[in-house]
Amino acid sequence: MSNAAILTETRGLFRRKRLVAAAIPAMIWTYLVYIFFAFGVPEMIRTADTKNAGILVSDSYSYKTHVTRDNRSGDIQIAIEGERKGRYDAGISPSWVTLAETTEILLDKGHIVLFGPEEIRYDIPGYGLVTANPGRGGVNAQLPGGDVPDWINASKNRLTITTTAGRLTITRNRSEVFRYFTGWELFFFTLDSPYHGMGLSEVLGKSVSGEAGAIWHDFWTNKMWRHSDVAWAIFETILMAFLGTVGAALIALPLAFLAARNFTPLGAARFAARRLFDFLRGVDGLIWTVVLSRAFGPGPLTGALAILITDSGTFGKIFSEALENVDDKQIEGIRSTGAKPMQRYRFGVIPQVTPILLSQILYYLESNVRSATIIGAITGGGIGLLLTQAIITQKDWEEVTYYIVLIVLMVMVMDTLSGWLRRRLIHGKPA
């Protein structure tokens, strides 16, 4: 071949390479642009609720205490997050609220709100005094002169002042102040517990002096955070994964012998077993979950069975492939000693496939802890259920954060545990 011919051929090859190199990114971009419009991204960006995002983020690390005055009777109620579970008993108040004829509420940065017998006053440093006389004629708000700033929303029947120190809302029937605090409220003890508000050293001191049981009881039965329910939910999720995975392995192992070419010469049986595995895998966890929750109702057992059925198919396929790859020499050696078929399987085959089987089972156990969270959200069991419930209420974002942290920790601990077991059982390394 002449040099010129080689040159043209090389150039042709280069051109083709360049074309391919340009075409693949172009195809990916085209697809992404199609997705951008097919999923309605512009519409979604327009309607996305940035206020929700703000609530979510601020609520996840802070909480607010409501001080509410009934404008008809003059009664004052103080409640954390405005929930009944976090309500202070009548006559008791946190240190920043002074209950009296004229109740004084100290907010951050020198902001003071006064709930008088008739008049509500909010002294805003750098702006002035806002007063209101809620009653028959509306809120009757008096603002300092000048333009109304955009953080004050005043109308005849409603006044809302949102500052960095807190928030005051006045309607005809109700006046309410929110004060924000950093942290998760009442995480350890609720207000009805004698240990609420104690420091760590004080609680430790009390537990040493014989109150450990009572302290644990108050913490464990905390109505706000429901620690015992959460612990049960985590346990249920892990239980679902454990029962499902191990059960699937126990069912799949004998069936895998049927599907392996070297153990089942009968083609029809092999075909049937393989199609059964394909069917179980193909129907998918979602459909199994839906079908099973019809029969068994919500709960961890339903989730465990859904995992069990789906993974029987997967394990059957993996195990039968492992069985097809076993070394015949060891089986023949066992046979030469006069071993019966069951003994041949037990001593010739099982030791060969155990490492593969165990490592697959542990790998699936770890991934099934994640699946069990999701399945729990569908069937109603475990931490998945608690998470969806907390998200649906759309206000307990600190609980959502708590559950997310717990789920991530749970998954990571299970990963570490299964990795450790895998190393120990399969590679025989000491712990």
Add this chain to the structure above:
Amino acid sequence: MADTTFQADSLSEMQTGYARLIRTRRMWNGAMLALFVALLVAGFMTADARNAGGFWNGIDNVFDFPVDVIDEAWEKSHLLPGHFAKYFPSLVETINIAAAATLVGVMVGAILSLLSTRGLARWPSLVGLFRRVSDILRAIPEIVIALVLIFVLGAGPVPAMIAIALHTAGAIGKLYSEVNENASLKPVEGLASVGANWSQRMMLGIVPQVAPNYLSYALLRFEINIRASAILGFVGAGGIGYDLKNAMSWGQGKFDEAAAIFILLFAAIVLFDQLSSYARHRLTTGART
């Protein structure tokens, strides 16, 4: 583990010693097995007790629902083609969620994996950081991110896509970094000697070596993501899962629609499993037509 070496003076002593060893070992194995079975049984009983309907009550009804669905679908089989046409767009949406999430997740994950492989990392001191990032991305179940994003962005396919893409990025980051470790560094050194920058070294030196493995893992991930996207639909992220949830809540009399969705989903999963396993087989054995 028992001590496996012993001194023996005579044959009979050796035999008794061996028998003793075997006995201890059997005893240990038996104890472990008993413990394991006890755990399994106790776990089953706990799960059974905490379930709304018990196992033994429910076991009789397992087939009631499938039988209802099949009966109804059979009776109204003339309606099925119409239902298929009706729900096909939802199926396409579910598959699009999975495909877009796989695409984005694999691209992010590939970069993460290169950044967290020793010897290839752009910033060698940050290898640990990028590994932790992919660990955390992998640990968060998709449903968590999806539900939070639905609250902010509103129901639709995008939250599901982002959720699956993030999880995929974490999983791929780990898988690919294992692949990267086996890649030869010689092309990278050659490229470095002619002054190529990091992204050029990776694109031209590493990616061509690992592309078949990358593609094979990406296809496997796509199979997994189709299932995940159907499940996320069920909790409100759109696609065929959402339709299934609605069809289920209509209850009896509308089970033909549920049956149509079951069949569509089943067919899609089997089809994509087969396609991807065929393609992966081609990639790993390097067969060409």
